Amino acid sequence: MTGPARLMRKVADHAHDRWHGVHTGGVRATGVEDGHRCATLSYRDIRAILRSAGLTADDTVLDLGCGSGRVLICAAALGAARAIGVEADAQIAAAARQMTARARRVGGVMDVVQAPAQEYPYSDETIVYLFNPFGRETLAAVLRAMEARGWPAPGRRLVYINPEWAEVLRAAPWLEMRSEREIGEHAVQVWAACEP
Numbered sequence: 001m002t003g004p005a006r007l008m009r010k011v012a013d014h015a016h017d018r019w020h021g022v023h024t025g026g027v028r029a030t031g032v033e034d035g036h037r038c039a040t041l042s043y044r045d046i047r048a049i050l051r052s053a054g055l056t057a058d059d060t061v062l063d064l065g066c067g068s069g070r071v072l073i074c075a076a077a078l079g080a081a082r083a084i085g086v087e088a089d090a091q092i093a094a095a096a097r098q099m100t101a102r103a104r105r106v107g108g109v110m111d112v113v114q115a116p117a118q119e120y121p122y123s124d125e126t127i128v129y130l131f132n133p134f135g136r137e138t139l140a141a142v143l144r145a146m147e148a149r150g151w152p153a154p155g156r157r158l159v160y161i162n163p164e165w166a167e168v169l170r171a172a173p174w175l176e177m178r179s180e181r182e183i184g185e186h187a188v189q190v191w192a193a194c195e196p
């Protein structure tokens, strides 16, 4: 991306944040073991990614490692029935809770759970969003937790952005890659779940 394009994107994201009355940008370090730093994508890219997963008004979006909640705001604004964020870092989870409570011009229900993703009680979420939030071991533990909770079912999707550990998903017999494309400057994989 060129310098002027990057600047335009920053300005657009700032305007979106102001429109919703929130502040969801920036990069923050976290102390979460095997976790990646807190960062987010542009509103435009997040919307395109959620659409690429086929988001409808029947979907519940689960953002694992939700950072300050921008994905939840986008999912709710796009009409998802519900958007849930899971965040292990206590301060970041508190910020996400504050942002989603404050967000204006957004329908739908948004919730933030402070927990490690590998301990979340997966149930009826239909789209799981992963912006490369953690390393290999945690991703493998998350897939084991999903399977143990009976999460895999037809129609459920997992979106993996910057798929550094795609091999972990490839090794799960209940996941099948449906598409892989570039959105903005990011590789985005959509995986479909089936009965294990």
Ligand SMILES: C[S@@+](CC[C@H](N)C(=O)[O-])C[C@H]1O[C@@H](n2cnc3c(N)ncnc32)[C@H](O)[C@@H]1O
Pocket: 030, 032, 033, 034, 035, 036, 037, 038, 039, 040, 041, 063, 064, 065, 066, 067, 068, 069, 070, 071, 086, 087, 088, 089, 092, 115, 116, 117, 118, 131, 132, 133, 134, 138
């Ligand atoms: C790259 S940011 C993604 C932010 C958000 N999903 C977005 O796209 O706007 C990764 C986040 O995952 C969180 N994280 C890392 N490991 C985690 C874990 N095991 N469980 C829950 N959250 C975790 C980090 O604290 C960080 O806020």
